[in-house]
Amino acid sequence: MSVTAPVAPPNTPNYNDPQIVAEQIKTKYPDAVESSSAQGIVVQSDQLREVARYLHDELAFDYLNNVTSVDWQDRFEVVYNLTSLERGGAPITLKVNAARENPSVPSLVPVFRGADFQEREVYDLMGIRFEGHPNLRRILLWDGFEGYPLRKDYKEPYYEEEKKPFGSRWDKGHHVIAEDRNPWHDNVQYPSNFDAVAYKPPRDQIQVIDAAQAAAMRLRTDKIVLNFGPQHPSTHGVLRLRVTLEGETVRGVEPIVGYLHRNHDKIGERNTFVGNMPYTDRLDYFTSMANNLAYALTVEKLLGIKPPERAEYIRVIMAELTRWQNHAVALGFIYNDLGAFYTPLIYAMEERELILDLFEATAGSRMMCNYMRFGGVARDVTDDFIAKCKYLVNERLPRRTDELEAYMVGNEIFHSRAKNIGVLPRDLAINYSTAGPVLRASGVKYDIRRAEPYSIYDRFDFEIPTGTTGDLYDRFIVRVAEMRESLKILKQALDQFPAGEIMTGKKNYQVRVPKGEAYGRGENPKGELGFYVVSDGTANPYRYHVRGPSFINLTALNDMCVGYKIADMIVILGSLDIVMGEVDR
């Protein structure tokens, strides 16, 4: 159910149709395809890697959007979404089944390195082993955690009922606080006969040189392992990096994430569809409006509805304002990381406040807007909003964009610190499934607003800025250019702004979503934010998965940092513009 027709020359087969792709696979691997439908191609587990390589090499499906898994109670299903960056269009879905007992499927890391963290996440939360994965360990939780939380038979310590709204809240006076319902009076549970006194937690494998060895080496320098975070002023939140250093040169970076793992997937399955909307705000908390939009688009795919004209325009205006303020703050943080402490960030924050005022006036909240609904938006905007928005877009924001750029382009120190640092080559950027400005800075002209236009982005005239070398400097330039393009879109949208309804149908506090599954995505300021939603026909999603662009961009960090100095590593991390709420979810 793609939004538009795929962009393909007339003589080549339409590879955006899973049926046609399945036929193509059958010509090469006759036994590989179990079944195929519009929902996806189910592949035999033992031939998955060959099929993936074939799709990658021959059919140009060079980009792995998303890896996730569904627990169907009798079996597990691992879901891959693949796109061709050249052809664009909606991603095709590849599925593979795994047995309930000791589930295992071949790893796709040899084909798509972007699968690295995503497969680890599936292993961590669903317990599916990926054979051939180079580093299959828990990623969001810690080694030693009991259970696989996303399995349907896992009950969290504060478990109350399968689905919201909880029955205990219906009748009067039945609600008991979660602490009292749990025998430990806290959010914990332990296996039976657990001996806490004797328990020894598994230790991190950190390379330590003992005294005798150090003496034998005399005064030779050796690699040292530096733990960086989870509390550090320049890690943009609670990220931990385990850095291997040789002198000041970085020899390896391993991001250790999960310090803000807030269980979006599990809570999302308990929630109703509408109830998940405020949770999407808290994914990437800089860009709540854009997150809302991506989630609303996904569920609208399942519902088969489209919002009215005015709502579409409001959505675009909100999403683009979000993009501008996100990039402005990102630039501010990059200056921060470079050592221009706080002052440029304050300039960015000044304009951001004005944009947040607009959000507050419309949605009622500065940051966590919870504004979009399925088939429209929650509240209408006023004329005052439009007037203020026009003033910002035409007067203030262009000036500030120029100013923020001038700090950078006119600064020699900046040039010498950013040019040819943290280079991410084009093919590596694609293979690592990086998204958004990071991908475009490496020279890939890919933007979902153009490749698979959603909402009304096909009506506006805007460019996709790209870099050439994929270094730090390009990642800045691309962001500044994107801010200008956002303003261009905003100008057009404000000029064409129509009157009319803001909601299709009547407002519902609960929607019943037809059976089915959808992978919906939006071009967020940080990259492709995807939602994989499976509905079983009730008011609650059966599976709710978030593809966080920050999380997957972080996969490429090691390759970008190796060989540079540790001070560069900070800026490279800053140029990825990660937000931990989205990395850990």
Add this chain to the structure above:
Amino acid sequence: MSEEKPQTPPMTIANSEQEWLDEQVRRTIWTGPWNKFIDLVDLIYNWGRRNSIWPLGFGLACCAIEMICTSATRFDIARFGMELFRGTPRQADLMLVSGTVTKKMAPAVVRLYNQMAEPKYVVAMGACASGGGPFKEGYNVVSGVDKLVPVDVYIPGCPPTPQALLYGLMQLQKKIDKQSIRDAAWYRKGVSEGVPEPILGPDLIDARRLDEITALSADPEKLAARAVKLATKGKKE
């Protein structure tokens, strides 16, 4: 307009050197009751402390962004002398727990708290830090930072607006005003004990409850008796 003349103390003629000395002592040195003196010291000391609270630069989640907004131009936390976000807990007076405390992060939060020098304060900013917030039911979420460390001020909101944060910090200032060096814990004898760090086991293990956990795990009946059962939908209790 009357111009105030600089007041000079009236001249006294001392009968003896001793009397002169007594008079000088009376004029220049505090000779009131001890309690009042301590009050004066408290006043000056607390005035200094309340206006130079250095927070730990410590952002956990969404609330950290509002914390940054508060320290930016529009809300300007510098008015309260709190703009100096320290990167290390050793230099910080205040831990602003701005966001969800997860189980994986819990040992780090406690360690940071232990590393702060006294007097130290903890502000739970937002719903998550106060009680788990919207993520309370999550399997990896600590339901409130007060399960780990003592909290001085709770600020509601998700996230609290900068105004709310400033109000909360003003409440903390009021709290500091009321403290006295007479009974402040950090001037008592003995070394203050840190909070024992939680352990990441099969689940988060509170190091203060090791014996309790071991004993109850071995006795499932006793354990089950501690949970309050819920009435299900439609049924009466």
